[in-house]
Structure formats: structure tokens, C-alpha cells
Amino acid sequence: MKKFSDFHLSKDIEKAVHNLGFEEATPIQAESIPIAMTGRDLIGQAQTGTGKTTAFGIPLIERVELGEKTIQGIVLAPTRELAIQVAEELNRIGQVKGVQTLPIYGGQDINRQIKALKKRPHIISATPGRLMDHMKRRTIRLDHIRTAVLDEADEMLNMGFIEDIQTILGSISSPHQTLLFSATMSKQVQSLAQKFMNTPELVKVKAKGLTVKNIEQQYVEIPENRKFDVLCNLLDLQSPDLAIVFGRTKRRVDELAEGLKKRGYAAEGIHGDLTQSKRADVIRQFKEHTIEIMVATDVAARGLDITGVSHVYNFDIPQDPESYVHRIGRTGRAGTKGLAVTFITTRERHHLKVIEDVTKTNMSRQSPPTSSEVVAGNQEAVIHRVLTAIDKRELGEYKPMAEKLLEEVDSVTLLSATLKLLTKESNKTPVRLTEVSPLRNKRAKTERKRSRGRKEAAGRKKTYRK
Numbered sequence: 001m002k003k004f005s006d007f008h009l010s011k012d013i014e015k016a017v018h019n020l021g022f023e024e025a026t027p028i029q030a031e032s033i034p035i036a037m038t039g040r041d042l043i044g045q046a047q048t049g050t051g052k053t054t055a056f057g058i059p060l061i062e063r064v065e066l067g068e069k070t071i072q073g074i075v076l077a078p079t080r081e082l083a084i085q086v087a088e089e090l091n092r093i094g095q096v097k098g099v100q101t102l103p104i105y106g107g108q109d110i111n112r113q114i115k116a117l118k119k120r121p122h123i124i125s126a127t128p129g130r131l132m133d134h135m136k137r138r139t140i141r142l143d144h145i146r147t148a149v150l151d152e153a154d155e156m157l158n159m160g161f162i163e164d165i166q167t168i169l170g171s172i173s174s175p176h177q178t179l180l181f182s183a184t185m186s187k188q189v190q191s192l193a194q195k196f197m198n199t200p201e202l203v204k205v206k207a208k209g210l211t212v213k214n215i216e217q218q219y220v221e222i223p224e225n226r227k228f229d230v231l232c233n234l235l236d237l238q239s240p241d242l243a244i245v246f247g248r249t250k251r252r253v254d255e256l257a258e259g260l261k262k263r264g265y266a267a268e269g270i271h272g273d274l275t276q277s278k279r280a281d282v283i284r285q286f287k288e289h290t291i292e293i294m295v296a297t298d299v300a301a302r303g304l305d306i307t308g309v310s311h312v313y314n315f316d317i318p319q320d321p322e323s324y325v326h327r328i329g330r331t332g333r334a335g336t337k338g339l340a341v342t343f344i345t346t347r348e349r350h351h352l353k354v355i356e357d358v359t360k361t362n363m364s365r366q367s368p369p370t371s372s373e374v375v376a377g378n379q380e381a382v383i384h385r386v387l388t389a390i391d392k393r394e395l396g397e398y399k400p401m402a403e404k405l406l407e408e409v410d411s412v413t414l415l416s417a418t419l420k421l422l423t424k425e426s427n428k429t430p431v432r433l434t435e436v437s438p439l440r441n442k443r444a445k446t447e448r449k450r451s452r453g454r455k456e457a458a459g460r461k462k463t464y465r466k
């Protein structure tokens, strides 16, 4: 195990890392930081939640010359939320040194961004579309870049950003290094790397599979029309701290979030058709635990690091194994435990198998909970609440009331009535979701994806949104 003090970091950065509470470097950090600090190009692949942001963040910030008031580093990320989150982390690492990172993303007033750019940030963390806008307006110039980072490069290519990325990388006129990080890599990424990187060092953290072992992986096979009830039962039984539920389409996400709210859960949906302020609101409320369930499309699958996400539910099985890896990777981060449950219909068995093969993992099959299990689970939850209240011992003002009641009713009856009132009755409010067809077989899927990919990429040119 390597400590950060082994890397000969500057004092300011060592201090900032210490302030972050990091003691030992994770394997991807231990392997990449020394190479990246020499200025070499590097491709880093390591599982989700293993600290890739700091792995590129430290060398990126080390190489910033504070005295030069120019943009010296850029990070490209596939989604707005990720661009924002990376900027936050870089600002923490750069805090003691005084290195400033500005997030630049679509959906935010461009004039506000231009104003913030006048304050001369050292690093930009951006989504490709909006960065291109600024390059065209000449409000961002790439003539002093020392380090360019592509976070989640494979996803940016999936989203049709290839041309934008080529333009951006091709516009950097200063000598620089390029770093590329993701938990998954595709062939496309390798050809991009060949074109734009200088004999990159490949750092791939050895692991048994693509997913981390601290995430328990389960699947439940059920007919489409039972999925919603089973989801509610699982939420009741497993009482997640925070949960992310992934749905296949934006409409699906809206319907699921509405349905969950109807049944009394603190849930909100997030997807690319919402305004940026709504998206930011949902993330903020989720982080503050005002909402406990975030229902999302794959827009939330990449890179998001939210403390407390204990459960991920794939309400709809993801399109491909890579998406599965990233979705479930929103839990089980930095060594914590997590549970991922994937719903499949009988016709989707084949897709499950493909995911298991590619990720080299086994998911254990679970039967949907029976109604008596749900009742028992709800009762257990109440008992837990009662016992916790006893531990807290803040019961003084209730005791006289209890004593008075006990004069009239025996203790067992009294307690039974209290437990009954506290126990959550399963909420049966009817919820109807628009039917979706199961995933089709691989060949049909790839063909559809190809033609859709072209369309989406064309559409995105205008909006730069996922």
C-alpha cells in the first residue's frame, strides 16, 4: 500500500489530500500518479469508485503554474453533473495551492460562464458541446494547455461526441499530455488514443472482473407488469439509505418517479429533458437525503459519486454490459458495501448472460418477496425503530401517558396496538406504467443502435444534451 507521501507531491497538494481524509493511495492512484507526473500520456482503467478522479486530479494540479493566468488544464466529461462534480473535486485538491477549476456545461447561462472565465481559472472541467461554443466565441483558448483529460471517454464516444472531441484535442496548440480514464474501454477509444496520444502508457488495475466485489449483485426474474410492485416491496424490505432506480427511457423514468411518489416514497426523476436547474435540484435534494430515491436514465450512470447510495435497482435491464458496470458502480464506492438488483423478464435472460460473461461476475437469483415476507419486513422495521427510540432514552414526557394507559389495558395489548399503528401498511395505490417491449436480441439491437446513434448525434449537435 502506498501513502501519498511516497509520491513526492508538493507540500500544498499533500496537505489538501490529507484534508480530504485520504491516507493510502488506491491502486489506480499508486500506479498512475508517478507516470502522469512525468508528463507522459496515459490510459487508466480501473473499477468504478476506486478514485480515478484523484488519480488524474493530482498530476493535473501539480503541473499548474500559479503565476500564469491562463487555462492550463481541461477535463472533458460526458454529462453536466459529472463536469460539475469533477470541478468540485479538483477545487478540493487545488485548494491549498490556490488552483481554481471552473465547470463549463450546457444549460447554464453562457454570459455567466463568460464572466466567470474573466476571473482566470487555471482548469476547466467541461462537457464537449459547451466547450466548443466557447472555443468558437474565443472565450476559451486552448493555447496554454499542459494537460488534457478525458474522463469516461468511451461514453463520450457512445454519445456521438467523437467529432467534437477530435476538434477539441486537435485545437490544443501547446505541448501537452493527454490522460484518459474510464472503468470500461472500447475499441473506438483505442483508435482515438492512437490518433491523439503519444505512445500512451496503459495502466490497467488487475481485477477479476469489471465490477467491484463489495457490490452484491442479484437479479429477479418477473413479468413486466409485476416489476413495479416488486420494486416497492424491495424498497420496503431493504430500506435503502439512498437508492438509484434506473429506467430505460425518459418517459419510463417520469412514470416511475410519479408512481413512487403516489405510493408515498420520497422520489424524483432525472434525465436529459429536464431543465438544468431541475437536474441540479434533484441531485442536491438527493445528496441532502430530502429525496431517498433517484430515478434515472443512464445520464446518472457515469462517474457520479454520491455518499450513501446503498442500493441500485435496474428496473429495466441495461442495454449493454458497460452500462451495467457503470450503473451498479454508483454504489459500493471507496470500499463501502452496496447491493445491486436487476429485474429481467424471461425473454431477457440472454442479456443477463451476456452481462455476466463480459463482466466476469455471477448474479445470484432471488425470488420476489412474498406478501408475508413484506409484512414481516415492515414489522421488523417498526421493532427496529422502537428499539432505537429506547436506546435514545428521550421518553420522559411519554412515560406518564404510558403509565396511565397501562392502568386501563394490559401491556401486551397496548404494545400490539402501538406496533400496528406504526407499521407501514403496504401502499396499494394503483400505478400503471406504459408497457415497454423487452430488449431484443443482440443483432437487432446493434443495428437499431447504429441508426439511432447517428440520429442522436445529429440531434445533439444542436442541444449538447444527453
Ligand SMILES: Nc1ncnc2c1ncn2[C@@H]1O[C@H](COP(=O)(O)OP(=O)(O)OP(=O)(O)O)[C@@H](O)[C@H]1O
Pocket (backbone or CB within 6 Å): 021, 022, 023, 024, 025, 026, 029, 046, 047, 048, 049, 050, 051, 052, 053, 054, 182, 183, 302, 303, 304, 305, 329, 330, 333, 334
Ligand atoms: N485514496 C483514497 N482513499 C479514500 N477514499 C478515496 C481515495 N481516493 C478517492 N477516494 C474517494 O473514493 C470515491 C470514489 O472516487 P472517484 O469518484 O474518483 O471514483 P472513480 O474511479 O472515478 O469511479 P467511476 O468509475 O464511477 O467514475 C470518492 O468519494 C473519493 O473521494
Ligand SMILES: [Mg+2]
Pocket (backbone or CB within 6 Å): 052, 053, 151, 303
Ligand atoms: Mg470517475
